[in-house]
Amino acid sequence: xxxxxxxxxxxxxxxxxxxxxxxxxxxxxxxxxxxxxxxxxxxxxxxxxxxxxxxxxxxxxxxxxxxxxxxxxxxxxxxxxxxxxxxxxxxxxxxxxxxxxxxxxxxxxxxxxxxxxxxxxxxxxxxxxxxxxxxxxxxxxxxxxxxxxxxxxxxxxxxxxxxx
Amino acid sequence: xxxxxxxxxxxxxxxxxxxxxxxxxxxxxxxxxxxxxxxxxxxxxxxxxxxxxxxxxxxxxxxxxxxxxxxxxxxxxxxxxxxxxxxxxxxxxxxxxxxxxxxxxxxxxxxxxxxxxxxxxxxxxxxxxxxxxxxxxxxxxxxxxxxxxxxxxxxxxxxxxxxxxxxxxxxxxxxxxxxxxxxxxxxxxxxxxxxxxxxxxxxxxxxxxxxxxxxxxxxxxxxxxxxxxxxxxxxxxxxxxxxxxxxxxx
Numbered sequence: 001x002x003x004x005x006x007x008x009x010x011x012x013x014x015x016x017x018x019x020x021x022x023x024x025x026x027x028x029x030x031x032x033x034x035x036x037x038x039x040x041x042x043x044x045x046x047x048x049x050x051x052x053x054x055x056x057x058x059x060x061x062x063x064x065x066x067x068x069x070x071x072x073x074x075x076x077x078x079x080x081x082x083x084x085x086x087x088x089x090x091x092x093x094x095x096x097x098x099x100x101x102x103x104x105x106x107x108x109x110x111x112x113x114x115x116x117x118x119x120x121x122x123x124x125x126x127x128x129x130x131x132x133x134x135x136x137x138x139x140x141x142x143x144x145x146x147x148x149x150x151x152x153x154x155x156x157x158x159x160x161x162x163x164x
Numbered sequence: 165x166x167x168x169x170x171x172x173x174x175x176x177x178x179x180x181x182x183x184x185x186x187x188x189x190x191x192x193x194x195x196x197x198x199x200x201x202x203x204x205x206x207x208x209x210x211x212x213x214x215x216x217x218x219x220x221x222x223x224x225x226x227x228x229x230x231x232x233x234x235x236x237x238x239x240x241x242x243x244x245x246x247x248x249x250x251x252x253x254x255x256x257x258x259x260x261x262x263x264x265x266x267x268x269x270x271x272x273x274x275x276x277x278x279x280x281x282x283x284x285x286x287x288x289x290x291x292x293x294x295x296x297x298x299x300x301x302x303x304x305x306x307x308x309x310x311x312x313x314x315x316x317x318x319x320x321x322x323x324x325x326x327x328x329x330x331x332x333x334x335x336x337x338x339x340x341x342x343x344x345x346x347x348x349x350x351x352x353x354x355x356x357x358x359x360x361x362x363x364x365x366x367x368x369x370x371x372x373x374x375x376x377x378x379x380x381x382x383x384x385x386x387x388x389x390x391x392x393x394x395x396x397x398x399x400x401x402x403x404x405x406x407x408x409x410x411x412x413x414x
Contacts, residue, residue, distance in 0.1 A: 004236060015228060020217045033220050037231055044232050105211055123177060124212035129181035141179065149173035152208055 001064050007047045015040060017057070017126060018064055024121045027110050029143050035071070039064040058132040061122065065136050072114075108158035116151030123148050165191045172198050177204040261368045261377070264392065266345045269362040271322060271331065272342040281333055283318030293319050297330055297345075304330045304345040311392035312385060315343045329395040344377070 015036055022032035022039075043050075043063050050059055112120065118123060122128045123144075134141045173182045175188045192199050245251040253414050275282060292308045293316065297304050300319055309316050314336035334341035354357045357368035361379065365386045368377035378393070380386040 019220055029218060033224055040228060041235055105333055106215055124209050144171050144173045148171045152205055156351045
């Protein structure tokens with residue numbers, strides 16, 4: 001099987017999972033699509049360096065995280081861009097979910113500061129292990145645990161505050 | 165064990181070492197507060213897992229496939245770099261140190277313009293870096309831990325012209341230095357060059373059978389680095405033949 005066929009079989013099917021995370025990281029469907037496109041493109045070009053049989057999800061998430069961080073850095077270098085209203089389609093909440101109060105949780109997650117949001121999303125939405133998250137974020141496992149703990153604590157606080 | 169909320173999070177996520185896990189389990193038997201945290205985090209995890217996944221635009225998957233299809237290397241895209249490499253290989257053969265100087269200056273600037281250096285091994289000890297290079301099939305002649313006020317920080321293997329070159333990084337204050345080592349002999353027998361490439365001072369010279377080049381912003385830095393490199397070679401390699409080393413200072 002050539003490299004392209006292998007990529008289509010092993011990596012490409014992960015795009016939905018990457019998209020789900022990308023939506024949470026960018027908080028915007030358009031930006032999430034761009035992030036997934038760029039991630040897949042870089043992954044495809046670097047696929048000859050991927051070691052078959054190792055964790056493809058962790059490998060793809062590492063690229064996703066780097067692309068996202070590059071994007072944030074570029075944004076920071078462009079003065080005034082942060083103040084602009086976010087363009088594109090906001091992530092729409094399905095009605096059943098709104099009724100169940102999930103929208104509050106979704107909003108609270110979107111409001112989490114970046115280092116905590118990435119860690120919580122990778123753990124609680126994608127169920128990646130601490131070891132994988134540490135490798136992806138390039139931080140020690142203790143830092144992953146601390147970020148997830150603080151992220152969840154803030155979420156719980158937001159939900160309690162929102163309910164009262 | 166006293167209450168440690170972060171460890172409780174690790175316990176919920178099955179992210180603890182066995183010994184830590186046993187400790188937390190023993191603590192949970194007697195601590196209602198931590199037990200409550202376990203329940204709360206599990207409930208929150210379940211709710212987060214149940215968050216609906218947003219949908220991309222219709223046709224996004226097809227668009228993604230088309231993008232990847234366009235990125236496939238066409239025969240032309242494969243052949244052109246090969247032709248370029250062959251042409252450059254001829255230039256090596258024609259003894260054109262200017263081409264080498266230009267390539268090294270370009271690579272040096274490219275590496276140091278990254279947010280972080282693309283090093284594969286990080287160490288300020290020449291022996292550590294040298295052992296790593298040898299283990300990865302690209303042995304380099306002895307090189308200094310520091311020179312001209314600049315200290316070694318790491319290295320990587322990088323393709324330059326038609327071969328894999330060892331690229332060693334040095335920094336000191338706002339100055340940076342690259343030392344490139346080309347495994348195997350190259351046909352630069354008259355490789356003495358002093359001039360500029362990409363607005364940087366360049367020297368290419370031979371030391372004890374090896375070809376060495378220095379590229380830098382200031383001609384005096386380049387001269388100083390050449391002296392340091394020569395003295396290191398004289399001290400550490402009485403017979404440094406068969407390898408080409410090129411140093412760049414910026």
